[in-house]
């Protein structure tokens with residue numbers, strides 16, 4: 609295992625850290641309070657080449673590797689988890705289109721994505737969460753088009769005022785009439801695709817999560833990604849990339865919680881000395897720092913395996929599982945170290961604690977990650 613970052617990876621990480629700490633961190637509390645989607649920040653990140661960071665240069669992207677991607681998402685999440693969620697989902701959609709789109713689709717959507725048009729990924733349904741194979745949203749051929757009916761829930765980046773296109777996974781019948789799956793690129797404003805319930809969330813409050821309703825939504829056959837029968841495969845093709853994206857988000861949240869804990873315990877005086885002078889507190893901090901370091905290393909290792917084209921399914925799940933659980937443990941402990949003040953909205957740790965909670969749930973719950981890891985072990 610080699611973890612030496614290249615000079616370019618370090619430079620990009622430093623540039624994003626400087627931007628995120630100066631701009632995004634200052635907006636994070638306001639974003640949380642208002643729940644307003646961070647459009648302005650994403651536009652700035654598009655200018656910096658970050659919305660197209662995993663898009664080849666020929667489509668207007670920055671052509672960066674997966675290690676750089678996780679470093680960027682981690683730095684953004686350290687400052688604002690909501691913004692990191694929007695970015696991570698967008699980068700996942702870039703990856704799916706890059707891996708599965710035909711030339712025309714890549715030219716259109718990857719160019720738009722690099723310019724800052726926002727992508728969404730619509731798989732989950734009311735009856736199909738962890739068991740994604742249970743999707744019921746259907747696509748039926750009608751001449752040169754497909755008609756989509758059904759609904760998707762908890763879709764990030766497709767709210768009333770944001771989101772430009774979504775990769776939508778549907779069920780479909782193949783030529784033999786057998787039930788299988790397909791994936792479609794559906795643009796915002798396509799008649800028959802409506803935004804339904806906009807979710808009111810515990811954390812990552814500025815990230816947008818909505819229901820998507822399809823009622824006789826007519827989509828040209830040219831909007832299908834891959835072929836009939838490949839929908840689930842396309843969805844799964846993005847999972848490794850998506851999982852290290854969320855692992856990176858979790859690392860960022862864990863770092864932020866640790867930083868708040870270190871700062872606060874050095875400032876807070878009880879019994880005539882800073883609380884950080886107590887060995888009990890120091891041991892908490894040491895445990896937290898060790899867990900954060902381990903999460904970072906698992907995440908960067910999984911990303912570098914992806915860059916080398918190695919089989920990293922288990923490693924991506926380990927990174928996502930461990931980093932997400934670590935973010936929760938570290939945020940919980942950091943809040944405890946703030947005492948009563950940590951429970952109050954005046955302190956950043958209150959928001960970080962809520963932002964951490966989603967990390968073990970989306971992009972595959974911790975239980976699902978353990979299913980993937982053990983399946984790889986036992987095969």
Ligand SMILES: Cc1cc2nc3c(=O)[nH]c(=O)nc-3n(C[C@H](O)[C@H](O)[C@H](O)COP(=O)(O)OP(=O)(O)OC[C@H]3O[C@@H](n4cnc5c(N)ncnc54)[C@H](O)[C@@H]3O)c2cc1C
Nearest residue numbers: 729730731732737738762763764817969970971972973975
């Ligand atoms: C804020 C947010 C954003 C999201 N963004 C998107 C998005 O952009 N696109 C998208 O498609 N989806 C998105 N999702 C959906 C998310 O991926 C699902 O919520 C997640 O996969 C879990 O599905 P579920 O909520 O239906 O829970 P369920 O699948 O019902 O699981 C409930 C519990 O049962 C456990 N469980 C289920 N099956 C098993 C099993 N076999 N063994 C052991 N335990 C099991 C789970 O681990 C979990 O603890 C988002 C969700 C949220 C909350």
